[in-house]
Amino acid sequence: MSSGCSIVWFRRDLRVEDNPALTAGVRAGNVIAVYIWAPEEEGHYYPGRVSRWWLKQSLALLDSSLKNLGTSLVTKRSTDSVSSLLEIIKSTGATQLFFNHLYDPLSLVRDHRMKEILTSNGISVRSFNADLLYEPWEVLDDEGRPFNTFTQFWDRCLSMPYDPESPQLPPKKIISGNLSKCCSETLIFEDESEKGSNALLARAWSPGWSNADKALAAFINGPLLEYSKNRRKADSATTSFLSPHLHFGELSVRKVFHLLRIKQVLWANEGNTTGEESVNLFLKSIGLREYSRYMSFNHPYSHERPLLGHLKFFPWVIDEGYFKAWRQGRTGYPLVDAGMRELWATGWLHDRIRVVVASFFVKVLQLPWRWGMKYFWDTLLDADLESDALGWQYITGTLPDGREFDRIDNPQFEGYKFDPNGEYVRRWLPELARLPTEWIHHPWDAPEYVLQAAGIELGSNYPLPIVKMDEAKARLQEALTQMWQHEASSRAILENGIEEGLGDSSETAPIAFPQDMEMEMDENTLRTNPTTTTIRHYEDQMVPSMTTSLFRGGEEESSSEIGNFREDSRAEVPINQGGDGDGEGQTVRTGNMQPPIDITRALRITDDLPADSSNSSSSSSRERDGGVVPVWSPSTSSFSETFVGEDSSYLQRRTQSHQLINNWRRLSQTG
DNA sequence: GCCGTTTTGTC
């Protein structure tokens, strides 16, 4: 082997067990384990308070595990991971770098750029699959194209001709590289105002890979059996609680799969159908996680843009008041409010309730789904870009297998389904604690004397429904009619031959949220609710800040965006109505809308490590020591006529202002 | 026990 040492770059693979990059590094000789904290690279998705808290704990545990094995974790604060890596390489004389794949758009671009740069500097770079059962490019239909629905995808995963890799044991010992010229920097994950709230988290959660392992065992030997039966309960106690562990890669999903399979066989032999059903159901939720990466890889903008374009002209309600009421759990629908209060208080929500509150957000309030997604990102302990994007798009109905858009779930009925005795509501809405179960999910119907006896004054200490269900239905119909009209007139204009340069000026005017986040919506199609109050209150929830963007203001953001972010808005989530956008040529209206541009950027796999002999037979290489690195390239072999308006035009709209996107674009054109 | 009808669950 080479004389220099290897760098193992940890990201969201914070474990020593079944970590292929670490294993490869150890096999190659001396190892320097590195973690780089560069949240600015995440753009709008600077992690929320609870997520950062978790990361902090997890890194501490990883460090102590590494110390037991013979080295320690080098931590660096950076605004540019790649240059930090280069510095570390220079100071240590490392000759190799190992890392595990990530599939979110920013990581794919950054990692590819990193690999190009390091390789041109003479460093050997190798990357691995540590996050998935199968790499996205392995799971294809009979024509070799990616699947577009979850069911098909998951069926194929479960019937692949080969099993996922078996989990690897942790290394017995790590020979440390020379750390003397490579000192760690202290990483700061919380500010003073957050410490108090964070202290509570430690009572409920134990981050870190060894705790993840325990949590997995506890779940498999406990609640798993009844998982299927309990799925309709709002109560979190029956869930696995593994998602934050999985998000940070403290737990290998292959290990989860492996252990579940063992249980499955066991229970199948015993004829335990309950158990079998539970395993299948839980496996499916693992599958959804896989699918979220799959979708992100194949449709790299799925966290920002709808996959289906059929709602392109939907007049989303831009109403700060609604949004705030939802966040605070003051919508007047007890199940929704209880969920939002739980989320606020704990950073956690049962999947069922996530669906309830999200669907209420999109269908009843008709707020744009990306706001909700961003709020989830900022508040959830297991905030995960790919999963959350998949979930919100599913709820919104912009996936090929999503639900019908005009179906509105009624929180009152869902309440009696998921929380038949009202326990969940009473726990999180103390003001309703004394209301009898008969009325607990629809207090607005309760007789006055019942309310009085329960100490409730609707509109005072508990709100009346923010929107009545029949009004919501009517409004949804009306909005759909509007949408079709917009669509028709837009099409008419196009057919009359008004030409525009492809894509460049045809996009919709972005609506910023919060402050700096662009929403791809057309101003014309936005309804501003007449009842909107624009009063802002800053005593809003002490929820993990909407990214107070402590560090925002790098070269890629325009100053107007930075300008309107204030310290005192920490707890508030004001909405910026597009007016002070990012200064790009964004003032395009519906009338100029181009037809959906059907250039699909499928991701291509290139084997750009010819040294690896295993890659001779294309992308289905099962080799774990991957020379296979995901790279984008434009592809005209579109599998997605159904996916309208994807990627390209949006890409172009943003190119001027976003360095990362620039790189992305460059890569996609030359790759 | 059978077939039309209602209910349920859906990523």
Place this chain on the structure above:
DNA sequence: ACAAAACGG
């Protein structure tokens, strides 16, 4: 909306 499951005459 639709298919599977449960229901019921």
